[in-house]
Amino acid sequence: MKATRLVNARSAVHGDRGAASHGDRGAASHGDRGAAMILVMAWSMLLLLLALVVTRAAIGQILPSDRSERSYEALAAAEAGIDDYRARLLAQPSYFRESDPTNLSLTGWAQVPGGASAGEFTVAVDSSTAGSEGVIRLYSTGRSGNMTRTLEAVLSKRSTLDYVYMSDIETPSPMLPGAYSTAPIAGAVGGQPTSQGVASSLCSRYWYEQGAISPTVQGNQRNLNFCQWAGIYSNERIVGKLHTNDVWRLDNVNLSGALDAGAISSACRSAADGLLPGEVGCSENRRFISTAESGITSNNGANAVWPPASTPTYQGDAFRPASSGDATQRNPRYEPVLELPQSPALLKKRASSNGCVFTGPTRIRFSVETGVGYMYVTSPDTLVTATACGGTTLKSSTSAPATQVTKKIALNGFTDLVVYIQNVPRPGQADDADNDYDVNNRWTAGTEPTCKAKTTKIYPYLIPNDTVDRALFNSGSTYKGFPSEQADPASPWYANNCGSGDLYVQGPYKGNLTIATQSNIVLTSSVTDSTSTGTSGQPAASSTSALGLVSEKFTYAYRPTKADRTWVGDWKSANAVDPKYNFALLAVDECFAAQDPYYSPRQGNIYLWGSLAQKYRCVVGSTGGYYKQYAFDSRLMSLHPPYMLELSTEPWEVERYSELTPVTQGVGSTAWPLVTARDGVVTVQNAVVQSGAATVAVVGTTATVAATSAGQVVVSYEVVSASTVETRHLVVTVE
Incomplete structure (x- = not known):
């Protein structure tokens, strides 16, 4: 029975196929289509859900990408703000002190220049330490949409304050008294009547520059056989960085005891640094001229004459320093030219607005009393200055020019004090818009008290009414003042300077100030920070005092002699022995020197803790004068004399960036x-x-x-x- 049922079942399947396939086809077709529709709808829903997931994921990717793009735009806008401000500083170095209503970024949002970005920026500036530390802080916030990013940029600039010693030209100034003869040259040479005139035309350029090598001939180098050289010698000690825009002349011995390793640099390029067409340049392995160089002879000494006694008068265009062998062990590295300021005019403006302007020869003696810094000022040609600086009380009577007034002025009454000593203004002289004390201090030439005769001489120009100053003189002199009444009346250091803006200065100071002169600065003895101690006069690291000295002409150590070159009888010679100097010095057009170094006596060392920069390299020691013991005052890395850094024409550069919130x-x-x-x-x-x-x-x-x-x-x-x-x-x- 079971088998039959199986057969019958099979028979129903096969034997009855036709009936089943025809009789039931309609009903089966409608059922299958319904099931397929359900399946399609299910798949459609699944695909829709998948599409939604993919779309959501894509949108999730797009939004962070947009935020990232806006973030980058905001950062770029912040950088643009810093670049914009730096460009303004480059065009006007003192821009950070000025008010500029056209700069929208200082009071709100400014569009990034160029139109290619939707970004904006706003800038805040902290220039409170620009003068004292040489630092400007910029805070630039960039914005794109609702995204902002903020950058802090710390700006600083290269300046003479980076060096213990810096020179533009490594040869004495042609105008240095005693360096070149002022005697007439027979028939003149190339239109120059004196050897000093020849030096002015031949020696005022870098050694590696093309120019005149005689009054009538051009060459590829400075004339080494006529233009004098100063040098660095093994019996000196200079601690800190040194730089010249010229070429050094070094003693041909081991100088490791005189100079720090890696501290000395020169702007003389080598082939590796990239020479200009026709430029002589230096050897990378020996970037200096030694005292033992073959092919040149020394023309150093007092009153050098043209033509030099050496033969030939020019070393020749083919001359090059030896390219190998370095006995000094101190081969200078390359650093680019550091441009010196053209004038101290900025300091004159600052002194006029919120400091002190004095007229004609002026004596300042610093003193510290009961913890307060003072300056005792004698300036008899000053008719008027700021009330805090003496007002109208400094002038002396023309009928009694030897009776002069000395004012005691407290330094703690000033912030960032600048003092300017001007030449005596003359009637008809144009009014200086940057100086409130020129027209009202005019004198007809020869009528000012400093130019009036005291007995039979106009020396001294200055006679301080100050017991401390008087004690610096020997007894027996009629007038105790500056320059010495016994000084050589023909001395080129001060013979024609009775109306010049010369400063005679000494003493211990406490406070922050910069003094600039239209003429010379005469260092009558030590000028020190009140905390200085020891043989070298090093100031305390904790001291917050700073002194800047800026002379338009010479700054020199006072060594007064009579016409016969012997020391004067009134000024104590002990005042000139081993002077100590704590200051940052800049001699704009001339140099730092010792008065008459070609004449005895030798008076020990100059101990400098600070910075010394000058146009030329002048002589401090020869037969007389001094040896050098110079050291950089590391406080100058963060403590600058007021406004002195602003004299630098170097661009403000970004020292470091950081992002902040x-x-x-x-x-x-x-x-x-x-x-x-x-x-x-x-x-x-x-x-x-x-x-x-x-x-x-x-x-x-x-x-x-x-x-x-x-x-x-x-x-x-x-x-x-x-x-x-x-x-x-x-x-x-x-x-």
Whole structure:
């Protein structure tokens, strides 16, 4: 039965195929189509869900990409803000001190130049330490859409204050008294009547520059056989970096005891540095001229004449220093030319606006009394100056020119003091828009007190009414003043300078100031920081005092002699022995020298802690004068004499970048903590709004910033612990 049923089942399948396939076809077709529709709909739903997932993922990728692009645009806008401000500084180095209503980024948002970006930037500037430390801080915020990014850029510039010693030209100034003869040349030479005139035409350029090598002939190098050379010798010690835009002349011995390793540089290029067409250049392995160089002879000594006694009168265009062998072990490295300032006119402007302007020869003696720094000022040709500097009380009577006034002026009454000593203005002289004290200090030539005869001589120009100054003189002299009444009346150092803006200065100082002169600075004895100690006069590392001296002409150590070259009888010679100097010096058109170094006596060492820069390289020691013991004052890396750095024409460069996240507040007042728990027990002081429309008030260690408009606000403040004082900044974006 079972088998049959199987057969029958099979028979139903096969034997009845036709009936089944025809009789039931309609019903089966409708059922299959319904099932297929359900399957298609299911697949469609699945594909739709998959599409939604893919779309969501794609959108998720697109949004971060857009945010990233805006973030990059905001960063680029912040960088553009820094570049824009630097460009303005390049065009005007003192731009950070000026008000510029055309610069929209300083008061709000400015569009990135060029039109290719939707970015904007706003800039805040902290220039509070530009003068004292040589640092400007820029805070530039870039914005693209709702994305912002903020950069801090610290700007600094290369200057003479980077070096213990720096010169433009390594040969004595043609105008240095005693260097070149002023006697007439028979028949003159090339239109030059004196050897000094010849030197003016031949020696005022770098050794590696083309130019005149005689009054009538051109050559490829400076004339080494006529133009004098100063040098660096093994019996000297110079600590710190040295640079010349010219070529050094070095003693042909091991100088490792005289110079620090790697400290000396020159702007004389080698082939590796890239020579200009026709440029002589230097050997990379021996970037100096030695004292033992073959092919040249020395023309050093007093009153050099043209033509030089050596033969030939020119070393020849083919001359090159030896290219191998370095006995000095101090081969200079290459550094580019550092341009010296053209004039101290900026300092004159600062002195006129908020400092002191004195007229004609002026004596300043520094003193520290009961912890306060003073300057005792004698300036008899000054008719008027700022009230805080003596007002109208300094002038002397023309009928009694030997009776002069000395004023005691406290230095702590000034901030970033600049003093300017001007030549006596003359009637008809044009009014100087940068000087409020020129027209009102005019004298007809010869009528000013300093040019009036005292007994039979006009020396001294200055006679301080100061017991301390008088004690610096020997007894027996009629007038105790400067220059010495016994000094050579024909001395080129001061014979025709009775109306010149010369400064006679000495003493210990306390405070921050820069003194600039239209003529010379005469160092009558030591000029030191009040904290200086020891044989070398090194100032204390903790001292916050700084002195800058800027002479338009010479700065020199005072060594007064009579016409017979012997020391004067009134000025004590001990005043000139081993002088100590703590200052940053710049001789704009001339150089630093010792008066009459070609004549005895030798008076020991010059001990300098500071910085010395000059147009030429003048002589401090020969038969007489001094040896050099110079050391860089490392405080100058962060403590600059007022406004002295601004004289540098070098561009402000970005020293370092960093990105920061400013705090954000609205217009109105918001409190911000200035320290963290990691600071420990500290106090906050000297909170100042350096940029932005806001005020700040500090209670404890919390600052409340009251902003009056949108933009960027920068607050500087000091955090004081038991051992340190640290300056910090709070950067606020006001929305």
